[in-house]
Amino acid sequence: MSNIKLGTLNNGCTYCLSHKVHIRGDGRRAYYRIRIKGKRYYLHRYLWEQKFGEIPKGKILMHTCDNVLCVNIDHLIPGTHKENMADMKSKGRTRNGYSKK
Numbered sequence: 023m024s025n026i027k028l029g030t031l032n033n034g035c036t037y038c039l040s041h042k043v044h045i046r047g048d049g050r051r052a053y054y055r056i057r058i059k060g061k062r063y064y065l066h067r068y069l070w071e072q073k074f075g076e077i078p079k080g081k082i083l084m085h086t087c088d089n090v091l092c093v094n095i096d097h098l099i100p101g102t103h104k105e106n107m108a109d110m111k112s113k114g115r116t117r118n119g120y121s122k123k
């Protein structure tokens with residue numbers, strides 16, 4: 023098993039000290055990637071599955087803290103891509119002062 027070193031920020035977000043960030047083709051999303059027994063995983067998904075079991079098919083892990091590099095599994099909840107978009111949109115609205123609350 024790979025040696026994974028984690029660190030925690032003041033806001034509770036966890037980041038990875040031992041692995042490099044993999045930047046996807048679109049250049050916008052970056053996640054830590056690890057390789058275990060020749061298989062590649064995204065670190066946040068791997069850690070989540072270690073604790074909660076397999077992520078349901080078609081679901082992605084959403085960051086409740088909005089920090090895509092965060093690998094704190096307490097900040098991750100499974101959701102659909104659609105929910106994630108809606109979530110981002112609602113947060114964007116909040117940022118612009120159009121909070122629904």
Ligand SMILES: [Zn+2]
Nearest residue numbers: 035087092097
């Ligand atoms: Zn976080």
